[in-house]
Amino acid sequence: MEKETDIENCKKVLLGEFEPVISAKNLTKTFGHFTAVDSISFDVAKGEIFGFLGANGAGKTTAMRMLCGLLKPTSGKGKVAGYDIEKQSEQVKKNIGYMSQKFSLSEDLRVWENIRLYAGIYGVHEREIAPRTDELLRQLGFESEKNSLVKSLPLGWKQKLAFSVSIFHNPKIVFLDEPTGGVDPAARRQFWELIYQAADRGITVFVTTHYMDEAEYCNRVCILVDGRIEAIDLPRNLKEQFNVKSMDEVFQQMARKATRKAD
């Protein structure tokens, strides 16, 4: 769902008119003889929803971990929120949000306790936390669940809550690693409406997904094959280029080129 302003933003980034919020230059990570991420370069604009696609084992998570300051690149450079991912990784971590299927909320804490915990970790001001928690739960329609243990919530709710917690400290960028895995079609759509709201607030969204209908919802997508960027463009342009109707068909054609046997 391209918004005109975002396309303009993307164009500006490509033309070098202002500094992007994420930029990677020849970013590479090797494990022994295995090159997981092979010299990738790209820029992401402020407020953009950037889809990062690829088969299992294509290197998505490794690339994302480097951008989040969790893993040092073997070579190449990266800047996130204006900070160098290698030399200023602590600054990077303070200015981003992160959510994955695996790393989520604390199951044995209540809903409000989870918000309190993560808000505290990210340094949200003590006075702000309680009123903003109520405000958030009201927006999500979760007021009645404030005191529920997270483990008692359905998966779709947990994921919506995990996303809201990951942007509670108003980060410049949020990284989402397969946020909607295993969620039914109705809950996935509700989740994406939250992503739009975040992007409208100016939060840049960097998201990986295996659902190709979700790839259509991104402003731009990047397709990773065997650790390399094979394509990076608006979904519309990719479909035109491959002369197909859906991102699924684009993906099937691109990913079949893979020679890596990670699966």
Place this chain on the structure above:
Amino acid sequence: MSVIESKNLSKNYFSAKSGKFAGIGLRLSGDPKSPSGDLGDGLCFEVDKGEIYGIIGPDGAGKTTLFRILTTLLLPDSGTATVDGFDVVKDFKKIRSRVGYMPGRFSLYQDLTVEENLKVFASIFNTTIEENYHLIKDIYQHIEPFKTRRAGALSGGMKQKLALSCALIHKPSVLFLDEPTTGVDPVSRKEFWEMLKKLKSEGITILVSTPYMDEASLCDRIALIQNGEFLTIDSPQNIVNKFNKILWSVHSNNMSKLLNDLRSHAGVGVCYAFGDTHHITVVDEKLTINTLSDFLQEKDHKDVVISKIEATVEDCFMELAIPKN
């Protein structure tokens, strides 16, 4: 011949958070000749031999509970069910020896290697890898190069292939797959379904749950389940044919705003994103494509494209799953 059948099966959990009754109450009946007049709240549900049967529903609908009851891992509160002619309570040992179960969560031994895991499962069922190698060959050869690697160190796609191999090594007559492709990329998912078709041709009955609607349409029959009740059971084609709403797809230059604008229109029933367009059901029969197009242009939408479309299984699911305007 029915492979799975039961009567008035139910499992209830008292949900502490809402105080609501959340569980499943279903009745499965395998004998087509049995009288079906007194079905109560449940629905008749039978799985034929060699069928790929999809259980489709939102999170918390009761899919996993149903799988656990049928694989004898959970006792029903009431009712009976049979799998392959055996009662899930009385004959649980017999059922366990003839079904394969791949739970949604990876449940193999992380500290054993690929090959050791497979050997464990084969020996538990008094068989060997060699005896049924032909069944798992297509799947296992993808991971055989890594057979000395510990299972915990495998990638997601490899774990899934190992889990399926382990569930198949004793040549089960019924295979239970609980969301086998969650987190798996689109290419591997296609390969996985090719494998299921092969297993079906070997006469293995497959009960599978999935959140992917494109996979639902690959099943012979699907049951849409919600809040522990079956909403409908039919072939994917018939479910689509039964969709009786007018369905349009709408596109404009501002898709995010379009969602809200469409929802504000009284003639629109439900509206949701669907890939690069939004789908809407039309509740006002007088509404025409031209009048809706004019309405949207007044709201500053450009490049508006509206077309009448045929429903997919996903549209049928959305119709059932999301609240109306």
